[in-house]
Amino acid sequence: MSGLKGKVRYIYIPLIFMIIGYGTVWIIGKQQIDFAVSATSLLLLNDAPKTAGKMLYKSEVAKIDDEIPSSSITYPKEEDQFGEVVAEKQSLSIPLFYGDSVDILEKGAGMSSSGCFPGQFGTVLIGGHNRPEFGKIMKLANDEIFFIKTNYGTFLYKVLEFDIIKHDDNARIANELNKKNVRRVLLYTCYPLEAVGWANDRYIVIGEQIGGPKIDVTK
Numbered sequence: 424m425s426g427l428k429g430k431v432r433y434i435y436i437p438l439i440f441m442i443i444g445y446g447t448v449w450i451i452g453k454q455q456i457d458f459a460v461s462a463t464s465l466l467l468l469n470d471a472p473k474t475a476g477k478m479l480y481k482s483e484v485a486k487i488d489d490e491i492p493s494s495s496i497t498y499p500k501e502e503d504q505f506g507e508v509v510a511e512k513q514s515l516s517i518p519l520f521y522g523d524s525v526d527i528l529e530k531g532a533g534m535s536s537s538g539c540f541p542g543q544f545g546t547v548l549i550g551g552h553n554r555p556e557f558g559k560i561m562k563l564a565n566d567e568i569f570f571i572k573t574n575y576g577t578f579l580y581k582v583l584e585f586d587i588i589k590h591d592d593n594a595r596i597a598n599e600l601n602k603k604n605v606r607r608v609l610l611y612t613c614y615p616l617e618a619v620g621w622a623n624d625r626y627i628v629i630g631e632q633i634g635g636p637k638i639d640v641t642k
Contacts, residue, residue: 476502476520479574487576488634491542492642496575498540506541506573508532508549508557508610515559519571523550532557538600538609541571541578542638546599547608553626558616560628561585569630571608580608580630587614588625599629606632 479499499505499521506519523533528551534540538548549571551557563569563582571578588595599609608630613622 476500476504479503479505480507480519480572481574484572484574484576487636489636490639491576491636493638493640494642496540496638499574502527504531506571508551508569508571510559510563510567510569512567513559513562513569515556515569517551517556519549519573528552540638541573541608541632542576542606542636543640544606545603546605547571548596548600548611549608550611553612553614553616553622557610557612560610560612561614561616561626563628568633576636578632578636579634581633583607583629583631585626585628588627590623590625592625595627606637608632 477500479497501522502524503521504518505521507516508519509516518531520527520531520533521536523535527533532549532551535548535550539545541547553561563585565582565584567582569580569582571580596609599607610628610630611625614624614626615622
């Protein structure tokens with residue numbers, strides 16, 4: 424009988440402690456797992472992709488030279504696709520979105536809110552990655568014609584000049600944006616064309632509006 428009790432003591436007691444130990448570890452571990460899952464869910468929620476913008480641009484609007492009231496235009500909001508940039512001679516055709524975030528520039532060209540809208544007095548500011556499509560702006564020559572086609576009109580521009588500037592040449596960009604008595608566009612992309620990742624220089628093309636509607640912001 425004493426031998427049986429000894430077996431019980433040496434077999435069941437360690438087993439009981441083992442069960443208690445594993446149970447404690449499981450309870451503590453589950454709390455840690457639950458916390459990790461909750462934290463991960465929160466991070467994923469905070470980093471969730473933004474709602475895709477609307478497609479405002481469905482087809483080319485006829486080229487007209489009349490003035491149009493600003494109140495009649497459906498202006499785009501962030502991430503809306505409202506047009507395209509076209510240079511027929513260079514086989515350039517790229518969708519144009521409102522905004523210039525990283526997500527937008529992965530989809531096409533982006534128009535900065537720092538500039539104006541095509542047709543308004545001032546300078547339209549449009550940027551894009553140098554590859555594979557928007558880098559074709561480097562082939563544009565003086566006096567060459569290109570287009571900005573939008574949901575409210577098609578605008579013709581003639582190349583005035585092109586240049587290579589530093590990425591932080593804010594004075595040059597500000598000088599263009601401060602010209603409020605002209606209708607222009609400034610296209611920019613990373614330079615050189617073969618640059619992958621970060622590039623210190625920017626290739627810019629400045630064009631003057633020579634056709635298309637003019638927006639009357641007073642109406």
